[in-house]
Amino acid sequence: MKTLENIQGSRIYGRRHGKPLKKASAERFEKYFPLYNIELDDDGLLEPAALFDQACSEYWLEIGFGKGEHLVAQAKANPDIGFMGCEPFVNGVSGLIDHMEKEQVTNIRFFMDDARLLMDALPENSLSRAFILFPDPWRKKRHYKRRVVSPGNVAVLSTLLKSRSELRIGTDHHDYCRWILARMMENPEFDWMSDGPDDWHVRPDDWPETRYEKKALEQGRRSAYMTFIRKAK
Ligand SMILES: C[S@@+](CC[C@H](N)C(=O)[O-])C[C@H]1O[C@@H](n2cnc3c(N)ncnc32)[C@H](O)[C@@H]1O
Structure with a gap:
């Protein structure tokens, strides 16, 4: 089992550790990590239904x-999800x-x-929605290959997402926004749901705010909220 002490490296380019956890958070981590952590088996396959105590309508x-x-x-x-x-x-x-403990939420694992390790283990058509x-x-050109919205990840998501399901991508970064649209347009399996700039500059009501989005807004940056639909299979 992974613990705070023995986390393995993989294809991760960002930070894995920050400030030491405060005592209460460290205790909660030790208590809940084994309950909610997803471990990949050696066979490399993951059945989402096996992760949850309850029957879920979607994943x-x-x-x-x-x-x-x-x-x-x-x-x-x-x-129910x-x-x-x-x-x-x-x-x-x-x-x-x-947050899970505070909000008494248990339907998250x-x-x-690296998300790609999990994505590679999930069965085709197992997801009804995805968010990035x-x-x-x-920002540097030589680091573009590290971007999570990559042709490879978009292709894998197109196999994991069911027909007519949504992929939502948000960003406050102008250049990455253009990159995301280009990567999504060059994949023939997705349609972008947009009637014009007004709609993708307004966060949908069922799209809760994120910490980074809030930070961007405080610093005067507008965000883009893009919804793509997996075409019918
Ligand atoms: C800029 S932060 C945004 C966090 C959050 N979505 C928000 O809007 O507040 C990007 C996050 O993606 C995570 N990340 C980077 N590469 C990843 C990967 N390959 N798989 C999963 N998460 C990754 C980083 O650790 C970081 O927390």
Whole structure:
């Protein structure tokens, strides 16, 4: 089992550790990590239904949930849905656990590693929605290959998402926004749901605010809220 002490490295480019956890958060981490953590088996296959105590109507995935504000708000608003979240940053997972306990939410399981490892283990057509919210922009050209919205990840998501399901991507970074649209347009399996700039500059009511989005707004940056639909299979 992974613990705070023996986290393995993988294809992660951001921070994995921040400030040491406060005592109460560290205790919550030790208590809840074994209950809600997703472990991948050696056979490399993951059946989402096996993760949850309850029967779930659908499974939704959030990639890079930060400290989990959006994930917990979605899970609270949609108690019949099983949520999976990926976040390699220990303090992020700890933040999620703190929010889960505060909000008494239990329909979330998290994977504390590169989202791609989890995505590669999920069965085709197992997801009814996915979110990539305010992914790290990796501003330097030589770092573009680190961007989570990559042709490979978009292709995998197109196999995991069911027909007519949504992929939501948000960003406050102008250049990454253009990159995201280009990557999504070049994949023939997705349609962008947009009638014009006004709609994708307004956050939908069922899209809770994230920490990074709030920070961007405070710093005077407008965000883009893009919804793509997986075409019928
Ligand atoms: C800029 S933060 C945004 C966090 C959150 N979504 C928000 O909007 O507040 C991007 C997050 O993606 C996570 N991340 C980066 N690469 C990832 C990967 N390969 N798999 C999963 N999460 C990743 C980072 O650790 C970081 O917490």
